[in-house]
Amino acid sequence: MTGLINFFTRSRCSLLGGIMAGVLLPVLAISILLDMQGVVQNPYFGFLIYLVMGPLFVLSLLLVIGGALFCGKKEDIGRLTVEYIKEELARPGHFTRIRKLIFITALLTFLTLVIVGVVTYTGFHYTESVGFCAQFCHRVMEPEYVTYKNSAHSQVPCVKCHIGAGSEWFTKAKFSGARQLFAVLLDSYERPIATPIDALRPERATCEGCHRPEVFHGDKLYVKDTFQEDEQNTHLQTVLVMRIGSGGYSGRQAQGIHWHVSEDHRVTYLASRDRNYIARVTLEGPEGRKTVYRRQGETQEPVEQKERLMDCMDCHNRPTHVFLDAGPALDAKLVTGAIPPEIPYIKRQALAAITREYPSQETATRGIAQELMDWYRQNYPDLVSGREELLKEAVLGAQQAYLENVFPEMNISWRTYQSFTCHQAEGSGCYRCHNDSLRSEDGRAISQDCNVCHVILLENGPARDIREILQNAAGAARGNNNE
Ligand code: HEC
Ligand code: HEC
Ligand code: HEC
Ligand code: HEC
Ligand code: HEC
Numbered sequence: 001m002t003g004l005i006n007f008f009t010r011s012r013c014s015l016l017g018g019i020m021a022g023v024l025l026p027v028l029a030i031s032i033l034l035d036m037q038g039v040v041q042n043p044y045f046g047f048l049i050y051l052v053m054g055p056l057f058v059l060s061l062l063l064v065i066g067g068a069l070f071c072g073k074k075e076d077i078g079r080l081t082v083e084y085i086k087e088e089l090a091r092p093g094h095f096t097r098i099r100k101l102i103f104i105t106a107l108l109t110f111l112t113l114v115i116v117g118v119v120t121y122t123g124f125h126y127t128e129s130v131g132f133c134a135q136f137c138h139r140v141m142e143p144e145y146v147t148y149k150n151s152a153h154s155q156v157p158c159v160k161c162h163i164g165a166g167s168e169w170f171t172k173a174k175f176s177g178a179r180q181l182f183a184v185l186l187d188s189y190e191r192p193i194a195t196p197i198d199a200l201r202p203e204r205a206t207c208e209g210c211h212r213p214e215v216f217h218g219d220k221l222y223v224k225d226t227f228q229e230d231e232q233n234t235h236l237q238t239v240l241v242m243r244i245g246s247g248g249y250s251g252r253q254a255q256g257i258h259w260h261v262s263e264d265h266r267v268t269y270l271a272s273r274d275r276n277y278i279a280r281v282t283l284e285g286p287e288g289r290k291t292v293y294r295r296q297g298e299t300q301e302p303v304e305q306k307e308r309l310m311d312c313m314d315c316h317n318r319p320t321h322v323f324l325d326a327g328p329a330l331d332a333k334l335v336t337g338a339i340p341p342e343i344p345y346i347k348r349q350a351l352a353a354i355t356r357e358y359p360s361q362e363t364a365t366r367g368i369a370q371e372l373m374d375w376y377r378q379n380y381p382d383l384v385s386g387r388e389e390l391l392k393e394a395v396l397g398a399q400q401a402y403l404e405n406v407f408p409e410m411n412i413s414w415r416t417y418q419s420f421t422c423h424q425a426e427g428s429g430c431y432r433c434h435n436d437s438l439r440s441e442d443g444r445a446i447s448q449d450c451n452v453c454h455v456i457l458l459e460n461g462p463a464r465d466i467r468e469i470l471q472n473a474a475g476a477a478r479g480n481n482n483e
Pocket of ligand 4: 243254255256257259260267268269278281282283291310314315420421422429430431432433434446447452453
């Protein structure tokens with residue numbers, strides 16, 4: 001025992017390492033145990049264990065061993081050289097001493113390896129977790145985390161899309177991740193984060209781990225609910241059959257919306273940095289047939305030098321971070337009853353309240369409640385005194401619509417981030433390419449025929465039972481055929 005203590009205390013290095021290790025070991029062991037049991041849920045806890053205490057512990061062990069082997073007292077230098085071992089082996093009485101030394105060194109090396117292994121493995125997993133990605137850099141990632149939690153992908157870990165398989169994206173992601181950590185520490189990150197994001201950009205293969213457009217087929221019925229800004233908050237519906245189509249598979253032809261991602265042809269384009277302005281589209285068909293659609297007249301915005309091959313993100317840029325516009329955000333609350341639609345003028349008043357500018361989410365929460373309660377107190381005092389519960393529910397719904405989509409701290413307002421799977425404004429979404437300004441040599445434009453992408457069964461009609469809507473549509477179609 002005294003031998004062991006001597007071994008460690010021969011240099012100041014090892015002594016320091018020994019003290020550090022002695023303090024850290026129990027704390028670390030208990031922390032890891034608590035973490036594995038899921039007792040402590042705070043994301044900073046993981047950071048502390050795996051990225052601070054873990055590496056420190058490893059360092060302390062290295063100090064102990066390094067100190068003992070290399071910074072010992074003069075006479076101990078060269079303890080493990082071959083000559084020394086030969087000499088020691090040659091002296092019969094000392095054989096046990098060298099064995100002890102080798103044994104201690106082996107044991108310490110083994111222990112270090114195990115601990116280094118566990119710490120890096122768990123540390124690595126920690127940096128891959130949703131907790132690390134989203135909650136550690138809370139303010140920066142909050143908008144993405146909140147929208148993600150409300151989306152269809154809320155159970156898909158961030159890294160599945162942002163890193164995916166393959167070492168190339170892995171290294172790109174870790175490097176840019178490290179840069180981002182510094183940006184957060186130095187408070188130098190951009191607000192809002194500019195898109196498209198390059199190093200962490202999800203690629204086609206990551207989506208295709210779960211979705212395979214070549215086997216999609218057929219059409220899909222979309223029902224969109226909207227509420228008007230009148231006293232009754234009139235409920236309207238738009239019903240579309242979206243031509244989801246397919247990328248073509250085992251002899252089946254690529255068709256419909258997912259025709260773009262078929263293996264049989266390539267759609268490439270030249271665009272501005274944010275990809276909202278497209279200057280040239282090239283379609284390469286089978287047998288090298290090539291059609292180039294060029295923007296007529298002068299190009300109005302600077303475009304990137306590199307052609308981009310169209311992939312999922314050119315339409316699905318918001319598959320999970322879905323930021324709604326104010327109207328649709330309220331419609332979503334009204335259709336589920338989170339905001340009771342029987343309150344007169346609630347759509348109009350809530351829209352006015354949530355589209356004001358607020359410096360923070362806290363002031364918005366208070367401001368929205370104040371504005372709505374004041375207005376109803378003035379204009380519908382009976383409602384406030386008789387059915388205050390209903391109004392409180394509406395206030396909560398309006399606040400949620402705001403909190404889920406607007407993040408003043410990151411300069412994210414209504415419509416800061418927009419989806420490409422739409423054509424809300426001229427030249428937006430699909431209409432970035434499907435427009436009249438891009439023309440081929442022989443003067444053709446990319447189709448804007450409404451029926452190429454969807455069949456509209458009802459546009460802003462009164463909300464009814466879906467069977468009635470379908471029967472009416474079928475009747476109208478039969479009428480057209482008979483003409
Ligand atoms: C279903 C796939 C998917 C998942 C899961 C996902 N993201 Fe994203 N994320 C995307 C796509 C696609 C973009 C847009 C890329 C672009 O425009 O270049 C994006 C963009 C971002 C951006 C840039 C800002 C923005 O809103 O465009 C951040 C930050 C981000 N994601 C963080 C996260 C975090 C944190 C998580 C986990 C909580 C996460 N992502 C989960 C697909 C995903
Ligand atoms: C780990 C598996 C996984 C990955 C990776 C993934 N998704 Fe999904 N995706 C899902 C699941 C699960 C759903 C939900 C299906 C449902 O609710 O019916 C979904 C739903 C969708 C939907 C329908 C959305 C909606 O609101 O109904 C779209 C579009 C979509 N994903 C696109 C993408 C794109 C684009 C990517 C690549 C950036 C991607 N997904 C990556 C699993 C995944
Ligand atoms: C040309 C634009 C475009 C491209 C490229 C595209 N999609 Fe889509 N996709 C759409 C539209 C539009 C819809 C239907 C409307 C919606 O979901 O918003 C859709 C629907 C989907 C759905 C939901 C299908 C369902 O039955 O609910 C999934 C999943 C999906 N796409 C995955 C992908 C994947 C994966 C890729 C890349 C390999 C891809 N898409 C490429 C435009 C596109
Ligand atoms: C980067 C440019 C680009 C964007 C963005 C784009 N498209 Fe296209 N799309 C094309 C080109 C090019 C064609 C082929 C035109 C031709 O046949 O000459 C096409 C053809 C189509 C077709 C017909 C496919 C077939 O069966 O022949 C559909 C449907 C379609 N697009 C839907 C969409 C939808 C929906 C969106 C938006 C979500 C969209 N496109 C966005 C370039 C684009
Ligand atoms: C290039 C494909 C394409 C063409 C051409 C096109 N649309 Fe659309 N349209 C879409 C997509 C994609 C959506 C969004 C579906 C979604 O929200 O998921 C949409 C949505 C709509 C909606 C529902 C609006 C809403 O609230 O989301 C209406 C109405 C509509 N389109 C009308 C038209 C009309 C009218 C035309 C012809 C002048 C037309 N579209 C041409 C792709 C197209």
